[in-house]
Amino acid sequence: MAVVNTKFIDDISASGSFNAAACMNCGVCTAVCPMGQDLLPRQLFRYAVIGVEEKILEHQETIFSCLMCRMCEQNCPAGVKITENVRTLRGYINRTVFGLSRV
Amino acid sequence: MALPTKHVLGILVDNLLKRGSVLKLSPRTTVRWAQGLDIPRGGKTVIYTGHMYQLIPAISALATKMAFFENSWITKFFGLGRFANKFINLAWFMAQTDPQETEHYNNILRNITQLLQAAKIDFGYLYEEEMYSGALVHDEGVDDAFEQHAQRVVEVFRRNGVRSVITVDPHTTNMLRSVYPKYCKNYELEVKSYLEVLAESNVEALRPLNLDVTIHDSCVYARYEDVVMEPRQLLTKAGAAIIEPENAGKLTHCCGGPIESFFPGKAQAIAAKRMEQLAATGGNIVAMCPICLVNLKHAAKSMNTDVMDISDYLVEAYCGTDLPGSPHAVHNSDQYNEVVTHG
Numbered sequence A: 001m002a003v004v005n006t007k008f009i010d011d012i013s014a015s016g017s018f019n020a021a022a023c024m025n026c027g028v029c030t031a032v033c034p035m036g037q038d039l040l041p042r043q044l045f046r047y048a049v050i051g052v053e054e055k056i057l058e059h060q061e062t063i064f065s066c067l068m069c070r071m072c073e074q075n076c077p078a079g080v081k082i083t084e085n086v087r088t089l090r091g092y093i094n095r096t097v098f099g100l101s102r103v
Numbered sequence B: 001m002a003l004p005t006k007h008v009l010g011i012l013v014d015n016l017l018k019r020g021s022v023l024k025l026s027p028r029t030t031v032r033w034a035q036g037l038d039i040p041r042g043g044k045t046v047i048y049t050g051h052m053y054q055l056i057p058a059i060s061a062l063a064t065k066m067a068f069f070e071n072s073w074i075t076k077f078f079g080l081g082r083f084a085n086k087f088i089n090l091a092w093f094m095a096q097t098d099p100q101e102t103e104h105y106n107n108i109l110r111n112i113t114q115l116l117q118a119a120k121i122d123f124g125y126l127y128e129e130e131m132y133s134g135a136l137v138h139d140e141g142v143d144d145a146f147e148q149h150a151q152r153v154v155e156v157f158r159r160n161g162v163r164s165v166i167t168v169d170p171h172t173t174n175m176l177r178s179v180y181p182k183y184c185k186n187y188e189l190e191v192k193s194y195l196e197v198l199a200e201s202n203v204e205a206l207r208p209l210n211l212d213v214t215i216h217d218s219c220v221y222a223r224y225e226d227v228v229m230e231p232r233q234l235l236t237k238a239g240a241a242i243i244e245p246e247n248a249g250k251l252t253h254c255c256g257g258p259i260e261s262f263f264p265g266k267a268q269a270i271a272a273k274r275m276e277q278l279a280a281t282g283g284n285i286v287a288m289c290p291i292c293l294v295n296l297k298h299a300a301k302s303m304n305t306d307v308m309d310i311s312d313y314l315v316e317a318y319c320g321t322d323l324p325g326s327p328h329a330v331h332n333s334d335q336y337n338e339v340v341t342h343g
């Protein structure tokens, strides 16, 4: 059972740039990604949109191993800002897990 | 496998805020490349290195001399903890850097300076006042620390009356041109990469490059900053024949570098895959980013080939400088000699 955390949704959308809802799960990003990132743009973003925080925390390594190379974005038919979304998720983990909050 | 931990990221942030860089080099190390070049201090237009080329030998020394091939050196090194880091200065390790490697990367900055001088561009340099751009901390999503740092960098520009900046690498170009405006109010700096500045100038080649050149585009130049045509124009104008590898221009393949510090195994696998594509062309391979350069060079070793910085060829063509230690450049010798004698 996935637990929805509304505070998590608020936090992610506060950045104003998280646009993962536009994703139509076509799989182009995974096909062109040099890392073969399967979970990241298609599944983890979706979990973030619906507020399943535990999935994000479970896959920290995936989130931090994106190259930020934008091969996916260059080819995404829905204009999802994939790298900016990855940065938003990293920022969330930095604050809530690593305690790297305000400086 | 090493996850970036609280400590590692915390330390990068501490260093950025307290020392002005994720890995602090001594000021002497960062400005040494400019010795004897007579670049004026400050000015409306400045060359901005962002310390990227200068950082590479220090990172290599840390990664290799400390024998952290298997795991992430950064995690092991900083495994000492955030507290201990306050007493560690990277200057210690500078004594361990390979002088040849240092000379190589410093020389790239000298190439770029000579090229700009050949194009009659007027520019200064901020010397010790120049700072790292904060790119790594931005990519890792530590926005608060990044913002604070960016504002300090902008303050340096303001204090020196800088209006336009000539960058030497894609990451600093992207930060100063596209990212800083989102974090700093009233930001009006004009930012161009030296490749763009040269392509716009009417600099003429003194010696033709009778070479086949294979271009490795940087992801950041190609997909973030739309710098694709400039390196091609400059090489073609100098007489080189461009060979495009599989995955070129906007569809370039990453060198693996951005995750090198945290996931060296994965990064090296990506670099090897890219090197295979590049080597398959049979041309003289060039990169235009210090991170691409060091990662691909590493992967190239086991394939008995090498990668040059694009400026090494450009300086030969546009400034008539001999290519330092490039056994791989295969010239068409007859034509080459003819031009040299007439030159």
Ligand code: SF4
Binding pocket: A022, A023, A024, A025, A026, A027, A028, A029, A030, A041, A042, A072, A075, A076, A077, A078, A079, A080, A082
């Ligand atoms: S390419 Fe874009 S639309 Fe397609 S699955 Fe990936 S993020 Fe979604």
Ligand code: SF4
Binding pocket: A029, A032, A033, A034, A035, A036, A037, A040, A041, A065, A066, A067, A068, A069, A070, A071, A072, A073, A082, A083
């Ligand atoms: S930016 Fe990340 S997810 Fe997209 S192609 Fe590159 S490594 Fe894959």
